[in-house]
Amino acid sequence: MKNILKLILIVSLLVSCKESKNSRIMEGVMNEVTGKNENVNEKYDLLMKHLDTKTLLTNEQLLEAYPKSLGSLRLDSNEASVTGDKTIVGSFGDDTIRMEILDAAGENMMGAIIPLKMLHLNKITSEYNNTIRYSKKERNGILTFGTNRNKDTKADFQSELRFLYDNRFYITLEGKGMSIDALWGAFGVENLKKFKSYNN
Numbered sequence: 627m628k629n630i631l632k633l634i635l636i637v638s639l640l641v642s643c644k645e646s647k648n649s650r651i652m653e654g655v656m657n658e659v660t661g662k663n664e665n666v667n668e669k670y671d672l673l674m675k676h677l678d679t680k681t682l683l684t685n686e687q688l689l690e691a692y693p694k695s696l697g698s699l700r701l702d703s704n705e706a707s708v709t710g711d712k713t714i715v716g717s718f719g720d721d722t723i724r725m726e727i728l729d730a731a732g733e734n735m736m737g738a739i740i741p742l743k744m745l746h747l748n749k750i751t752s753e754y755n756n757t758i759r760y761s762k763k764e765r766n767g768i769l770t771f772g773t774n775r776n777k778d779t780k781a782d783f784q785s786e787l788r789f790l791y792d793n794r795f796y797i798t799l800e801g802k803g804m805s806i807d808a809l810w811g812a813f814g815v816e817n818l819k820k821f822k823s824y825n826n
Contacts, residue, residue, distance in 0.1 A: 688714040693725075696813055702718060724783065738790065792818075
């Protein structure tokens with residue numbers, strides 16, 4: 627009965643949506659309710675079970691694993707900073723690239739898995755007259771979710787990439803004055819190898 631009520635509400639919203647952007651959002655929500663995204667749901671359910679068995683890294687381990695440079699771009703301060711939820715943040719090359727890494731183990735799994743699942747289900751490819759563009763692309767065997775923004779959007783960063791590294795670490799990369807492809811190239815996934823060594 628609960629699902630039927632949800633479905634009726636969603637169908638009503640879908641019918642009332644005039645813009646294609648809103649109808650794509652509703653299509654994604656409707657697919658979620660009606661079970662048309664079973665493979666995606668199963669993938670993320672398995673990830674959550676896997677992550678629930680892991681223990682969060684200590685602040686010292688996060689600081690040790692965080693790269694001191696990305697290619698020629700050096701870490702802007704002596705070290706990155708760790709927040710209360712085991713997220714480590716730092717900037718490289720005078721704030722050219724900002725990298726945030728959330729340890730998605732244990733209690734943090736929802737903070738990583740829900741946003742990634744929503745990005746995976748998202749069918750919207752652009753907005754604001756194509757000044758902001760979204761993409762999904764596999765890079766080095768990792769499914770990445772990208773955002774490219776035109777300079778006239780006045781955003782601090784023109785490109786953004788989000789992905790799950792080694793089925794555990796939720797990475798957010800932001801780049802100034804570069805596309806998501808250039809951001810991926812400047813970042814270098816090999817710089818995360820110390821995080822992989824902690825993921826036992």
